[in-house]
Amino acid sequence: MKREEFLKKGFNSLIGFAAVLPILDACKSSSVEPTTTTSGTTTGTGSTNGSSASNCTVTSSETEGPFPTKTPSSLVIKDIRSDRTGVAFAFTITIKNANNSCGVLAGALVDVWHCDKDGYYSEYGGTSMQQKDFTSVHFLRGRQVTDTNGQVSFQSIFPGWYQSRATHIHVHIYNSAGKSLLVTQIGFPEASDSAVVAVNASSANGYTKGMSGYTYNASDNVFADSMANEIGTITGSVAAGYTLTHTIVVSA
Numbered sequence: 001m002k003r004e005e006f007l008k009k010g011f012n013s014l015i016g017f018a019a020v021l022p023i024l025d026a027c028k029s030s031s032v033e034p035t036t037t038t039s040g041t042t043t044g045t046g047s048t049n050g051s052s053a054s055n056c057t058v059t060s061s062e063t064e065g066p067f068p069t070k071t072p073s074s075l076v077i078k079d080i081r082s083d084r085t086g087v088a089f090a091f092t093i094t095i096k097n098a099n100n101s102c103g104v105l106a107g108a109l110v111d112v113w114h115c116d117k118d119g120y121y122s123e124y125g126g127t128s129m130q131q132k133d134f135t136s137v138h139f140l141r142g143r144q145v146t147d148t149n150g151q152v153s154f155q156s157i158f159p160g161w162y163q164s165r166a167t168h169i170h171v172h173i174y175n176s177a178g179k180s181l182l183v184t185q186i187g188f189p190e191a192s193d194s195a196v197v198a199v200n201a202s203s204a205n206g207y208t209k210g211m212s213g214y215t216y217n218a219s220d221n222v223f224a225d226s227m228a229n230e231i232g233t234i235t236g237s238v239a240a241g242y243t244l245t246h247t248i249v250v251s252a
Contacts, residue, residue, distance in 0.1 A: 040239070042198060044189030046231035050094070050247035056102035059248045060226035062185045064172060066129060067121040069141045072111040072172070079155040082139035085206055086117040086157030087199050088241025091232070093186075095150045095173060097252045104150025105252055108181070109174040112154055113141040117206050119162030145176075158199045158242055160207060166220040167196050169232075173250055181250040187217050187231045188244075195234045195242050202238050 049057055069075065093112070097105045115121050122140060125133035140159075144152035161167050169186040190196045200207050200214070217223045223230060229249075236242035 040237045042193065042195045042234060042236060042242070044191070044194050044232075044234040046187075046189060046233045046246065047229045049229040050096045050102050050249045053101035056096070056098050056249055057229060058098050058251050059182060059184050059229050061183055062222050062226075062230075064170065064183045067113070067124050068170070068172070069111055069113050069143075070123055072109075072141070072143045075111075075138060075142050076144070077142045078144060078153065080112070080140050080142035081155060081157055082122075082137065084116045084139045084157050086160075087202060087205050087207070087238055089156045089158040089244070090153065090241070091156065091169065091186075091244040091246070092151055092153040093171065094245070094247045095146050095152075096247055096249045098249050099251055102249060104146075104148075105250065106146050106148050106150055107176040108146045108150070108250075108252070109143060109176070109178070110146060110152045111141075111143045111172040111174075112152075112169055114156070114159040114169045115162060116140060117157060117160040119160045119209075158195070160209065161200070161214055163213065164215050164221060166190065166215050166217045166223060168220075168223070169244075171248060173248065175252055181252055182248065184248060185222060185230060186244070186246050186248075187220075187223050187227055189231060189234060190216055195236065198238050199242070205238070 048055060093110060095105045095108050096102045120132050120134060122134045122137045124130050125135055140156060142154055146152055159167050167188040172183045173181045175181055188196050197211060200211050217227050232244040232246035234242055234244050
């Protein structure tokens, strides 16, 4: 079975957590702005969800699989690059609590993972879903605990893409006791002058696929029904690297 055949229903329990919060209506309080470019610098503005008590909707839940981190507690690191190369990329996630008027949530455990520039995941492979075998390595995966500002930050490389999926980052959030609060994903702005387009045109940095065959957010079988509160904000350039920021709202 190929990875693109996986739909999001039924996979939030892949690593043993059976319940994830139901998807709430995100469209009422989130917006996604267009992407613009000036002098090679890309600015892509994403969701404003979580910006205030009146704009506070629990972020949509998404599938955890098919490549969740197997033992996230062993990957408490900030720099998740390992040996992966690509355009420099840093991202900061802010966790907020819908049950506290969207106040920040300190002490939450945040696991992240994404594919490399070629679309491969670590910890998996040698199967029809991912033929290249990376079962013994752990690149582009990490865990951090949110600080007093409800934030975690990671150093990485700009993710590539694979068939049927838009560029994305997986996120699984737990409370301090290890209870699963939300499994979700972060999408990327993808206008014609976006970071996604600029990076995938950067063959000098090893991105060889371009945008031919790329699945856009609106056609992605995960994002298509709930992308409004899942799009991150991106600034930067291919030469200088990119920075993504995103707020995720949970019910804690």
